[in-house]
Amino acid sequence: MRTAAAVIVAVFACIAVAAVCLLTPGYYAYLLGMLATTALAGIGLNVLLGLAGEVSLGQGGFVALGAYGVGILTTKAGLNFWEALPLAVLVVAAISAALSIPALRVTGPYLAMVTIAFGFIVESVSIEWPDLTGGSSGLAGIPAPFGTGGTALLTCVFCLAGLVLFYYLARSPSGLAMQAFASAPAAARSVGTSPVAVRTAAFVLAAAAAGLAGGLQAALTGFIAPSSFPFSQSILLLLVVVIGGAGWTLGPLIGSAIVVFLPEALASLAEYRLLIFGAALLIVLWAAPGGIAGALAQLLRPRKSLTEAKPDLDRALAHITGARGSLAAEGVRVAFGGVVAVAGVDMIASPGRITSVIGPNGAGKTTLLNLMSGFQRPDAGTVRIGKQDITGFSAHDMARASLARTFQTAQPFVNLSVLDNVRLGLLRGAWRGRADSDLARALLALVGYIGSNTRLAGALPHVDRRLVEIARALATAPAVLLLDEPAAGLNEADTAKLGGLLQRLARAGLAVVLVEHDMSLVMSISDEIVVLDAGRRIAIGTPAVVRNDPSVKAAYLGAAMTAGPAVTRTAGAPLLEVDGLSAGYGALAVLDNVSLKIGRGEVIALFGPNGAGKSTLMKALSGLIRPVNGSITLDGKDIGSLPAPQVASSGLILVPEGRQVFPQLTVAENLRLGATRRSDFSVSEIESMLERFPRLRPRLHTAAGLLSGGEQQMLAVARGLLAKPEVLMLDEPSLGLAPAVVSELFEQFARLRDEGMTLLVVDQMADYALAIADRGYVLGGGRVVAQGSPSELRGAMLDDAYLGSAS
Amino acid sequence: MLATALVSGLSLGSIYGLIALGFTLTFAVSGTVNFAQGSSVMLGAVICYALAMGLHWPMLIAVPLALVGCAIWGLIVERIAVRPFVARGSNAWLIATVALGIVLDNVVMVVFGKEPRALPSSLADDPWVIGTVGIFPLQVVVPIVGLALALAVHLGMHRTGLGLKLRAAVENPDAARLMSIDVTMLIAFTYAAAALLAGIGGILIAPLYNVAYDMGTLFGIKAFAVAILGGLTNPWGVVIAGLGYGLVEACATTWLGSSSTQIVTFSVVIAALVLAPSGLFGGRTKVRV
């Protein structure tokens, strides 16, 4: 019904356009012609901006080139219009291909500048080469193929063709690849898309369309001069796409209608026209930030996708059981600026088995994954699939080498439909070819995705993003599948389903490599576990073996520390109260109804496995995540709606995970910044911090980025203390530090406790944290699962939370 | 001829650098720029003209008031053309700032008039002449002020509490917010400062040039090129790039003729970006997967 209606509307629109061109006075036809040329150039820019996500401010230069091409070839070389037009477009395409060599080395504002410069060069050349271009006086007498009406109709036909081509391009392998690259470059490479080819194609297509528009404009106006193509035209073209709706087929048409017709409607305002025009643009930008086509699409969202054939799961299984091969890493090693992230690790992932890589934060798990999947080049060592050496392959060659991966933060192509995400995987970076939608649907069914296949992946809930990402990886028909924390953010039921899926995939013959923090998942499905710590393999074996390995326990829980607090202290009046707190990141809900209380002078430890929501809780408390549900009160004052700077001002200070010192500022400057909330800061207080952390003294005027990890952590704590906090929150202070340094830090925390500071400590080294805490809470799956005194928490329950149950 | 090219190139180049400094400030803190920076150049000159020539107020009052006007304009730009779009994760601020620039240019056209006016200065009337090379005293003042302001920006960034906060916000906005630094306000402040620098540029160039509602456009584009060449985040790089750009422009005109000026300068821009994709003095782009 809707399709039929759309066809009828389109047919009537075409008839109306033809009627206007052929039957009305020249002005209306000419205006339609101008609209069509503007839209045509806009369609080209839409390929670059809407599909490939790059900004060009030099499209006017290509329009001018096309116009001069036709103008010169007809008036100077004596060709007729039909010969000149394709030649001119070819010339523009060739020039843009040459320009793409420098242009595509840069991106963002730098690319914008290259295109601006190009536009000005074109303008200058057209002025300074009068023998060829007619100079500033321009070229007159450019022949048109028909009269004004006919030529206008011709441009409209080209424009229509452009719209149809864009529609199909956006859905073709190369169009999908452009969009994929724009929304998630790393993921696009992981399914085999080469960045250079995709960006060059978008750039040249955009230029060719602009050149065609210029050639048609030359014929329509019969006269061109450098002043016909001012710099403002390039900005206007960008506007056409942005206002119309980047990425939408009809966007440039709607945008040009506004940019061409609005000034005409305002023509009688004469000199006030641009003023009103500018203001109107601002209003449209405010009202419809996704462009008008985007806003319309929201209104006219399709109600129901077509009924689809029942997915053929056998076909999907057959698709993924084609390639076979084990993944072997031998002595792979990489260092970043002197810090060794992975120090010579060996591992083999065999077909039909699930091999898991675990280890505390900062152990080098993700880096190892990147080394094996081509996102990072190892300094030493080899990586092989079966017999093929793939060391140093770039990421986009990996898909063809039968290796697929997913990412720590799910990276679906948010601006593509679920189905297209998977189809792109099927293409493995090929430019042409048919990506079988039925197979894609079958793969989605295989991974257990049950939502709509036409939905944009960006609109999916978290769990579905994971599934789509896995289906996309499977679509490349890999022998080896690498998964980076697939269970992060999933609830128990979804995690169990995921576990089942991975086991099925392994049974189908894939070599599955799993990096995961959810220990119950890892322990229940893995055939083999590799344990990393500080870039080294410290253990390997079956789940049972690894669970009972003392070095693994030490890596996770820290070596047992000296005795806990000698006396049980009485808590002061409640200082920080959290009640029913729920929070998350966009689609991803992490915290679910968390409540806790901290009395003045109390030390509270917060435990839980990675992904349990500890850091999220810290961010929510400190105001880095807003808005949140539930209440947070500090000393009776509601701070749940305050942004981070005001939360800090009221005295709730977070020493964030990973230190977060300002690397290029000196230690002294970092310290001074800590006291920002106070008006009574005096330099002498820095001295007291140097007494507390004597290691900082010789580094006082060194850039903080040059400090060792331990020194940076001390700096971060000292910086927090200088705020004179009401409550000091420490997020993973021991992360990545040597045991001796960790002990030193926790001694300082103990001293702070004795001085009466209220502390909230999150640390993986549970024993350290328990040693100084008055009370503790255990988080699991975003909820408080246990609380109590250190002695109550110590022991089996904590082991369970970290290393998973033995089941 | 060399002397002429040097004098002309350095004095114009320091103006470009001054305006480009504004791009640097806002880009470093917020990753956005006012693409209509040229309009701020114009606004400074026009307000100064209106107060000094229209109302006959002394320069000592006119100049500070003009700069206050520019700063307020910077705040307006940030508030209505940048913040709403950045908050939605949209990069439409690029077009929005251009649109707002169009609005300002045309409001000024209606209010101030279409005709260029002169803002006379005793520093731009009586040249110092050595042989065939002459120079207005103001042309010496301009680079000095330019370098002094670059130095002031540098000192302000490195010697004041506000500068410290700015640098902190540049390096790690989230951590800065944890230090109770209001990054949103800092961004607004950088927009005000950027417009102020542009306004100073406008007031400095006005006596050598003229005051018109559309005087800023070309300065804005060239300053953007300079900012990009300088690496967008490096204030000294931008100042040096400004001087270099001015010199290339003047030398191209002097030895190759005026018809090649634009072709040469913009080709140099492209070539420089090919060799140094994030500007001549920009930091290496950080790549993370």
Add this chain to the structure above:
Amino acid sequence: MPTSLTRRQALVLPAGIAAGSLIGRSALAAEPIKIGLVAALSGPSAKSGEGITRGLAIAIDEINAKGGLLGGRMLELVRRDDESNPAKGQTAARELIDKEGAVILFGGIDSPVSLAIVPLVNSAKVPLMGVWAAATNITRNGANPNYVFRVSAVDALVDRALIKYATTKFGAKKPGLMLVNNGWGESNLKGLTAAAETAGVKLAGAEKFDDKDPDMTPQLQRLREAGADSILLVANAAPGAQVMKSLQKSAWVVPVVSHWGISGGRFPELAGSWAGKVHFIQTYSFFGPQNEVGKRVLAAMMAKYSDVKGPGDVTPPVGVANAYDAMQLTALAIAKAGSTEGPKMREGFLAIDNYQGLIKNYAKPFTDENHDALNENDYVMVRYNGDKIEPVTG
């Protein structure tokens, strides 16, 4: 509520208005004659468009005050901004002809825009009256019949006059050209080169600058090194003033002879103390003793526009004067034609015998061979004295 309309009335009323307008259409006497203007109303040349607007408005007021044309039809000016862009100019011209029903178009300062419109008006058979753009091939466009007329300078003629003046007045043997980098500058490059050749003068060189260039010292330095003994300047007021400032800065005392561009805008204010050193060509000056028409126009300008306090505020004078005379000539042509049809108006222009105008006494201003009402004899050489323009004597 007696004033409120009933539903029935509300329905009938628009119909009545529509009917009324139909009647109005048939009663041609009441319908205004639309005069179109396509000129730069925004952008760097906006001032020129305003000058032309004012000249046209004063003439139209006079004509309407006398009861209009063709038995009481009033003239109405319809203006469109071309943004100095030929494509926009063409759009505007088509709109004025096809939608607004303008019977004649007036053109603006930009030659490329006029050149883009020329073929259009010749095929639409609607006259185009140039009042500023001076490119030679606007009127000499090869069309027959030719619908383009002009009351303005012709570059080819002006350039001959400029070279002649430089050689006779200053004894120039090697003039250097300083030209604005647009179509106008280019047209004069051709004209001046040809004129110099005819006069047997060698040019030291030709340098271009952009409208917005803040410093022309490098260009001047090149001419100086090439041995130029005088400067021929083609530019509007603002860039022209920049050339003078750059000359002043390098303390190069050299005779400067200029096209009329610098008479628009506020050249004396912009150029400062060296403004008086330029001798330039002009069709009309509102300074000095005025003829009857001059007095009348000046008085009307001061009455109509609050910012006009004296002759110095009639800026740019060429735009105002040319537009005024061109409008009066158009009125005569319409009256002669007895119609607003293009072909008849064209005949009407060719049939004008005599008109006592602002710039001069026009006798047979347009003929089949010559569509330019002004010629070499209508140029005067003038210079600034303060902000007054006065003829160069001696």
